Amino acid sequence: MFAKEGADGRFPDPAMQDLWESMTRDFFSLRTYGYKGLNHWMEKQTYLAMGLTMTAAPELGVEATPLEGFDPTRVDKAFKIRESGHTTTVLLALGYPDSARVYPPISRFEADQLFTFM
Secondary structure, three states, X not given: OHHHHHHHOOOOOHHHHXXXXXXXXXXXXXXXXXXXXXXXXXXXXXXXXHHHHHHHHHHHOOEEEEEOOOOHHHHHHHOOOHHHOOOOOOEEEEEOOOOOOOOOOOOOOOHXXXXXXX
């Protein structure tokens, strides 16, 4: 990423680029020592981006549904994701709702059964 940022001219001042790279490396090293690990942190970042995408989708008239419970090895193989140095942690289905379909009500527990209010 640092090479790409340099090529894109993100930091016209080389000293600022060096500072950014140093701060970023320090940040990543914190995630690999004494924490659950870099992959765990990156999964959380993925969920943050997914949450923002799901929040923005309705503004475009698109429905969004997160998917877990899949085999990441099969997904990675099907889309050649590992070859890019990445792995699948979550899937996000995006699409337009079928206005002709009648959906049954969704069952949900009451909030006081799910949350402890203090």
